[in-house]
Amino acid sequence: MTYLEALIQHSVALIIAVPLLSAFLMPLVSRVHPILRNIFALLMLTVTGCFIGLLTTDVLANGPRIYIFGAKELTLPLVRILFEVDGINVFMAIITIILAIIAVIYSWSFLDKQDGLDKYYTLLLLVVTSALGMEMTGDVFNFFVFLEISCIASCALIAFWIAEGEALEAAFKYIVISSVGALFVLFAVGIFYAQYNALNIATIAQAIQFSFLDKIALILLVVVLGMKAGLAPMHMWLPDAYGRAPPSVTLVIMSATLASFYGVLRILFTLYGNILPTSIRFDLPLNVVLGWILIVLAVVSILIGVIMALIQSDLMRLIGYAAVAEVGYMFLAIGTTIAALGAPYATVALHGGILHVLNDALDIGLLFLVAGAIYYVTKKRSLDDIGGLARTMKFTTVFFIIGLLAVAGMPPLNGFTSKFLIYESVYQLNPILSIIALLCSILMLAIFIKVLYATFFGPELPELKDVKEAPKSMLLAMGIVAGLAIFIGLFPNLFLDSLVKPAADALLNHTQYITTIVGGI
Amino acid sequence: MIQYIPFIAVVCMIFIGLYAAMFRRNLIKIVIGITIIESGVNLFLITLGYREGGVAPIYTSLPSGTVYPEQMVLPVPQALTLTSIVIGVAVLALMLSLVMHIYKKYETLDVQEMRRLKE
Amino acid sequence: MLSELILRIILGTLSVAAFGVFFGLLYKGIDRKLSAHMQGRIGPPIRQPFRDVAKLFEKENIIPDHAIPWVFNFIPLVGLVATISILLYLPLGGFPPLFSSGADLIVVLYLLIIPSLALVIGGFSSGSPYAIVGAQREMATMIAYEFPLAILIITIAWNLLQKGVTSAFSFSTIASMPVWNQVTGPLGFIGFAILLVVLMLVTPAELSKIPFDSPEAETEIAGGLLVEYSGRNLAMFYLIDGVKTVVMASIVVTLFFPYNLSAFLGLGSYEAMIIDIVFYLFKIFLVILFSVTLIRVAIARLKIDQIVYTYWIPLTLASLIGLILVMWDGVIMNIFSFT
């Protein structure tokens, strides 16, 4: 075994281990020097990113990869902790690590005057670890553990600006919602263990029967993870948390949110993949019922997100509602995929939905970064108190315009590519869905044009006369995201063919995931 | 019938906890409600691990005459429960510290008053 | 191959830009002349729009104090360029589109937003209260008419899809399979007729013509969006207006009347080309006559809430009825054939 092969083989574990260990090394490192602390965080995340890159090339070339903790081979009974990584896992891991690196670059100057930054970086790395863990684990209980880690660490991070009562309130709401949700996940895990004596996703997926208990587990998992992903009408925690956390934190919390979305995908497509086509009653197959439930919730999310965003005056909260709408688009796509399982357009919808995960992370992330930059220079949250910033903050304005066009899905930016795939597939299931999606994306444009005017245009306000452009590291972070947004917009096929299609295949071809483990015993 | 009693207790505990979290106005009571849910789920896991006539999976102290390893209980539910309890303690501590800070800022523990973030 | 494509793009863009600008201004002149005659005036000569543009280029290009200069100057160009780019994807003059596999109906729907968006951003960036009121109204109008427009576009594509077409959103597919030939019964025909009327009513709002011109209402908000624009920047918006008229009319023609005379008459190559172009220009003229000139002469300006109401309630309902009729079209016929 060559050195590189060994590295690839162990990269699965290292992706979790590196950020986890560096999280706990962080208090020590930050004793030395604050700049060393920043460099250390950035370096460790970059190392993790390199491992993810290595793993991605390997997984895309050679198919799923398993990593068993504490053993060389799989043995019965299958109660070991094991990670299984296929196309969708590496796709989500890439998104997580991109968001994390950008958040660290951004916090370099964004939080330079705050104290408690050693704990901040520790928690940030812990959220990244937990999101990566949720995205790579092959074990339902492990999934629960990482879910709880992400919930605790994110909650502490949301309360980072502890001087504001609202931050505490948002954090408390977040932890109540998340811990109750996580306990229900644990209950579902218990149900699986009671029936199949296994905690392994592949083993359960192979044996799953769709008894009454399985139905309960399915409902619990889908609703809890949907809530954690921000699906309406359980979305209320999301604008609170996103609106009150520091924007660099919002980025990593968003990666945890997207990891929950991944959880929904894994549960629907893999865990219940075998029994999706079985009919439950009245000759209605489960996939149609489930798909339409998701579609209805998704349409509600899109509508509520857009309509509520229109009346917000707090910029970050407004973007939070826009994030709810974007999550709605993703669920619309996967709902269509499930409802029309097997049809050619279902695959297109899934491609659109998965690509939209990446685009949503970048677009909403970019908007949050811009909102943070505005907050950094003006110290004002409300849109009513700011105006005329385009004179002094040229770059930020340009980045905001890019983010605005991307999130509203205007060509040629990245938001358009995924929404394009979604529109042109969901109309085949029902024309109304495409119409609502189209209309809401134009409403989104109207909302952010309002923000553009209110913050950047208009006469120069006397109290904001001496604001300066945001610091360089924040501009760099925004620039990276904006550049990625434009790049994906111009070369969508590059991403679609190399990352999204393997991810979609991994979801649709669930037997491969199962046989990789079950066949290996 | 007797073997269902733990499960009934589990359901009762979860519903009591949910009731407390949803309809009690005091933040501390909401936290207590969540811990009750957690205990219910832990009880559920532990109940799953019970095997009629099983022995504890400790090699050195096996009772004489045990059929090895069929009679031995798989210790997974216990491991899960321990993990869950540890996590639960962390969550509980975090929630209580948040409640403390919220009381400092809002000067109330009424959840109805903790509504600065709405709409 | 690549150089050929680039050459095609360059030549195509230049020629289509010339075409769009020339005919846009020409139809504007015709429109003004006709509406003047309808109102019992003599009206300006047909070449007046060309003179207007030339004159605007000689005027001072004032940038007001409260404006954001770089946005203010840049945005009219963006709007014009985006409008021109739409023409390359539409079948013009009876020919297939220049880049038939470059963009489809959904993309064009989005590209059509860009000129309006340019107007809005330009208005907002000029810092005048009148312009801000106008920009808000333009945005509200845009939201209002996108709803029926989206229903219409999705309906046309959905109907083609039911006929087993793979590229239902492609302009070349739509042009080669006119909607009227795809209906199986009277229901579908009525549905598409309703949708045609809706599209004809969306067109004046898309072009902000009376009665849907409250964003620029000269009499109440002094030109609204464009109040601070002057000189060459205003000339760009003037050109956007002209080119967008051709674009919208071409879209109406492509979606509903993609017929050519040459195949019908069985003519040879050169005559066919000429007669198709003439026929196409005539169709565009008819569309402009009905959905711009006649409406703007006959009806007074609506208030902004009336515009939103008009599009969101009656026209959306009408287009939904159209959608339902089209969806039922085949089904009803099947029921009859079964009995």
Place this chain on the structure above:
Amino acid sequence: MFTLESGSGFWNPLIWILIIFIAFLLFYGIRGFGKSLYKKGTEQTKAFLSGNKEAAPEEMHVKASNLYWGFTVSMSSLYSRLRKMHTGNVSDYLLWFIIVLAILFLVIGVI
């Protein structure tokens, strides 16, 4: 290869960018023929207000919450209902979660 295909349509961003680039060059050139001068700092550059006196910058700036006033007012019944739904009370957040759970339970579990 660079065309995004959905089975129902297609979108090639690169061709569009090239078109935009060329058209931009063309019209930027044409625009260059226009006059670019104006009299800075004179009455010309003041905002046109039909002869009214110009207000202070804070009053000239339309606030964000007033911006789509007409839209929010015309949909006020919807908004009042949505405002009522977003109570900001964490117990209600949990309640919504339980409601969705119950609905799904009814749809999938019981029926």
